[in-house]
Amino acid sequence: QVQLVESGGGLVQAGGSLRLSCAASGRTFSAMGWFRQAPGKEREFVAASTKSGSSANYPDSVKGRFTISRDNAKNTVYLRMNSLKPEDTAIYYCAAAQRYFINYYKTDSYDYWGQGTQVTVSS
Numbered sequence: 001q002v003q004l005v006e007s008g009g010g011l012v013q014a015g016g017s018l019r020l021s022c023a024a025s026g027r028t029f030s031a032m033g034w035f036r037q038a039p040g041k042e043r044e045f046v047a048a049s050t051k052s053g054s055s056a057n058y059p060d061s062v063k064g065r066f067t068i069s070r071d072n073a074k075n076t077v078y079l080r081m082n083s084l085k086p087e088d089t090a091i092y093y094c095a096a097a098q099r100y101f102i103n104y105y106k107t108d109s110y111d112y113w114g115q116g117t118q119v120t121v122s123s
Helices: none
Strands: 003-007 010-013 018-025 031-037 044-050 066-071 076-081 090-097 117-122
Touching: 003 090, 018 031, 018 090, 018 117, 031 066, 031 076, 044 066, 044 076
Parallel strands: 010 117
Antiparallel strands: 003 018, 018 076, 031 044, 031 090, 066 076, 090 117
């Protein structure tokens, strides 16, 4: 049974940092990534990593502040978030894809999702 379990969310002041983790079990994946969804908004792409460790282009909203990394031995993907802003407040979801050559930026490219972890950035 495949599971993605996220951890590391919480409340942080603006300018602070958090590291999210997503541990996968049941199989390995060609790509693992992070999306986020704020209240009243659509789920949006944040970051993705291939099995070899290459990362997709970050959106401008997080570029230079967020970094994705992956530990294949632990079947875990991380999202380091620095210089957090109130607009980063959202539920962050881990996603995993079985296929190769996917469009990393689209939610329907991913086969499995975690339950989400809340990140709240206070001003």
